[in-house]
Amino acid sequence: MTKSDFIFDLDRLDFENPIADTEAIHRLIPQRFEMAQVTAILAEDVDRLACVGYKDVTEDEFWIRGHMPGMPIMPGVIQLEAVAQLASYFAQRHDLLGTEMVGFGGLDEVRFRGIVNPGDCLILMIELIKLRRGRMIVARFQGAVDNKLVIDGVLRGIPIPVEMVKQQLDRRP
Known part of the structure; x- marks a missing residue:
């Protein structure tokens, strides 16, 4: 894969000046503690609906x-959860679905093309199609480590019926 095949130019990413840190991400998506899988948001391209x-x-x-x-x-x-959280953040930030919460709707054409180890920085990219x-x-979506593609595919996000889920939880014994 050439550099031009990535959704974003990896050489132009500014890790010193993210547009959203963990706190800003948490204002828009619910994952916390060990399930929080996005460290920061580096850039958006609203015209292309990409993040x-x-x-x-x-x-x-x-x-x-x-x-x-x-x-x-x-x-x-x-890795897929991290991509889903990035997509959820972007959808919520721009109110793309008009819903309180976005959840997994499915995955297609997923390929794991490399290994991600502790110490790596996994760059996550999405572009709505x-x-x-x-x-x-x-x-x-794409994920890259050291300028190499490690994961790619297609992700579907759907509205989560928050009130219905809360009602179901309230009915539990």
Whole structure:
């Protein structure tokens, strides 16, 4: 993959001046503690409906102890969660779905093309390819480490019926 094939030019990303830090991300998406998988948002291109952020993969990640002891590799499902959180942040920031919360709607064409280890900076990129307000967003995504593609595919985001979920939880014994 050439540099021009990435959704964003990785050489132009400014890690010293993110447009949203963890606190700003938490104002828009609900994941906290060990489930928070986006460190900062670096840039947006609202005309293209695209966004780029990153996840600092630390030595303290909750999955390290059990995901292949002695050879920790970031689980693919956690990489996908990070991409979903980036897409959710972007959708909420720009009120693309008109909903209180965005959730996973599906994944297509996902490919894992490299390994992500503790100490890596996983750059996450999304670009919306379809938007149906109130129904669904569809975004192509990429993840890169050291200017190499490590994951890509297509993600679907859907509105989460927050009130219905709360009612279901209230009915539990």
